[in-house]
Amino acid sequence: xxDLRSDTVTRPTPPMLAAMQVAPVGDDVYAEDPTVRQxxxxxxxxxxxxxxxxxxxxxxxxxxxxxxHCPALSEVVCEASAHVYLWEVGGIMHHxxxxxxxxxxDRGRLTAAQVEAAIRPAHNVHYPTTRLxxxxxxxxxxxxxxxxxxxxxxIATLTKARGLALHLDGARIFNALVATGQRSQDYxxxxxxxxxxxxxxxxxxxxxxxxxxxxxxxxxxxxxxxxGGGWRQAGYLAAAGLYALENNVARLADDHRRAAQLAAAxxxxxxxxxxxxxxxxxxxxxxxxxxxxxTDFLARLEAQGILASGFGGSWVRFVTHLDVDDAMVARVIExxxxx
Numbered sequence: 001x002x003d004l005r006s007d008t009v010t011r012p013t014p015p016m017l018a019a020m021q022v023a024p025v026g027d028d029v030y031a032e033d034p035t036v037r038q039x040x041x042x043x044x045x046x047x048x049x050x051x052x053x054x055x056x057x058x059x060x061x062x063x064x065x066x067x068x069h070c071p072a073l074s075e076v077v078c079e080a081s082a083h084v085y086l087w088e089v090g091g092i093m094h095h096x097x098x099x100x101x102x103x104x105x106d107r108g109r110l111t112a113a114q115v116e117a118a119i120r121p122a123h124n125v126h127y128p129t130t131r132l133x134x135x136x137x138x139x140x141x142x143x144x145x146x147x148x149x150x151x152x153x154x155i156a157t158l159t160k161a162r163g164l165a166l167h168l169d170g171a172r173i174f175n176a177l178v179a180t181g182q183r184s185q186d187y188x189x190x191x192x193x194x195x196x197x198x199x200x201x202x203x204x205x206x207x208x209x210x211x212x213x214x215x216x217x218x219x220x221x222x223x224x225x226x227x228g229g230g231w232r233q234a235g236y237l238a239a240a241g242l243y244a245l246e247n248n249v250a251r252l253a254d255d256h257r258r259a260a261q262l263a264a265a266x267x268x269x270x271x272x273x274x275x276x277x278x279x280x281x282x283x284x285x286x287x288x289x290x291x292x293x294x295t296d297f298l299a300r301l302e303a304q305g306i307l308a309s310g311f312g313g314s315w316v317r318f319v320t321h322l323d324v325d326d327a328m329v330a331r332v333i334e335x336x337x338x339x
Contacts (some may be wrong), residue, residue, distance in 0.1 A: 002328045005309045007172075007200040007255075007281060007321035016203070016243045023032055023239035027232050028054070029225075035235030043196055043209045044122045046245075048188025051217035053210045055229050056170045058083075061195035061210035063091040064223045066098070066132060068216060069130035069165040069193070074098040076126040077118045077164075079105035084134050084169055095227075099128040107276065108139025108209050109147055112154035119162055133159050136169040138176045144259075144282030146176040146324055151185075156190035166190065171197040171208075175280040176251040192216070201252050201281060202244035203322045207237050248322060255281035255320040258329045262318055265333040271297075273314070283318040297339060 003009045012020070026032030055061045062084045066076060076092055078085055080102040092098055100115030101118045103110055120127040133155065137145045145323040159166045168191045170176075177184055187194060187326065193212040198204035210220055224230060259278040266272045266285055271292035287294055296308045301308055311317040320329070 002204055002306045002324065002332060004318040004320070004324065004332070007305050007319050010199075010203045010321050010323045012203070012205050012240055013322075014248070016240050018288070019243040020236045020239045023235045024236035025233040025249045029230045029232060033233065035242070036238045037254050039238040039245075040209060042242070044211050046184050047196070047211050048185045049191075049194065049211040050206075050214045051212065053217050053220050053224060054234060054241075055210060055224055056206060056231070057086045057199075058169070058195055058197040058208040059091065060224070060227060060229055061208045062134075062167075062169050062205070063095050063331060064220045064227065064229075065167050065193040065195060065210055065212070066092055066134070067096045067223055068219050069167065070096050070098045071131070072097070072227040074131040075101055075120060076132045076134060077101045077103065077115055078134040079103055079108050079110050079136065079139070081105070081108055081168070081169065082134060082136050083140055083287050084136070086141070098131075098334045101130070105139075107145040108136060108142030108149065109145060110135065110155065110234065111151060113160045115155055116158055116162075117293055130162075130164060132165045132167060134167045134169060136171070138172040138179075138280050138282070140171070140282065142324040143276035143284040144172065144280035145276075146180050146279050149180070152190055165192045165271065167192065168194045169299055171196050172200055172280065172282075173197075174249050175201050175252050175256070178249065179280050198241040198244055201255060201321060202241070202248045204244045205237065207241055209241070226318070251322065252281070255322070255324075256327070258320040258324060259283045259318070262320070262332060262336075263331055266336060269336065269339075271339065277318055281320045283320075284315055285318075286314045287316060289314050292339060300339050301335060302311060306332055306335060 023035045042054040119130045197208045273288040309317045
């Protein structure tokens with residue numbers, strides 16, 4: 001099968017498995033796993049922050065960060081389709097019991113003016129206290145859209161001036177870095193915490209790393225334990241992440257190129273009504289269901305050995321990744337042309 005449902009479906013390559021097999025390990029709850037420490041320290045240095053915390057998932061790293069930043073009666077500001085709000089099982093409410101201010105973005109991206117307008121008056125007892133702004137880069141629901149650096153700087157300048165924390169859901173941050181040419185080291189100047197996922201475009205089987213100051217990460221380590229994330233010989237998994245960082249970042253450009261090729265093939269098709277032009281590896285497009293319904297389209301693809309995802313209403317998502325090569329893209333283009 002050609003699996004375009006998500007970049008989470010990748011499997012470790014033989015070299016990655018070999019790296020996992022020989023990884024030195026220890027008990028990470030005792031902070032004795034050298035491979036975990038290497039992963040945490042290397043990612044923290046790469047993004048210009050002091051420390052890292054290896055966790056099973058991006059949902060866990062996001063929710064731990066939000067809880068650590070937000071005391072009682074807080075409010076979190078984020079875009080209306082942000083992953084932290086839409087697809088993390090109501091975790092902000094469950095773990096933090098914080099209010100959420102949802103803002104309409106441009107393909108998931110917010111402006112400093114929007115954020116400033118959402119900040120609650122500090123001394124009005126009718127409101128929760130604005131404590132945290134969460135951004136997502138790239139933005140999943142926005143079709144892999146990337147923030148301009150000047151927009152990130154403007155939001156960070158505002159949050160620092162107003163005493164707010166700024167968190168980045170960087171589930172696909174390396175896609176953004178490759179697409180824009182931005183430098184990972186600069187992100188630590190802007191963000192108080194960053195969640196970096198290893199199991200999407202980078203191709204590791206599992207895991208995300210939360211980055212921040214040493215004191216912040218120590219607080220988060222307690223919250224990770226509370227959520228059941230105190231794992232033991234996690235170095236076998238951390239080794240996959242290290243291998244991915246060393247070998248699978250630059251090749252993300254291939255995924256972006258292939259998503260653009262698919263978009264170009266879909267654009268003239270009569271049953272395609274709209275395309276969110278792909279900036280990275282996510283391609284979201286809307287069908288004219290008077291000609292072809294999403295259900296029929298996905299069934300026709302699957303009958304030809306291609307898996308894709310409905311994305312709500314008339315929308316469909318294709319995701320390119322390291323298990324999708326040029327020959328597979330050519331086959332998808334052939335099939336969608338015959339639907």
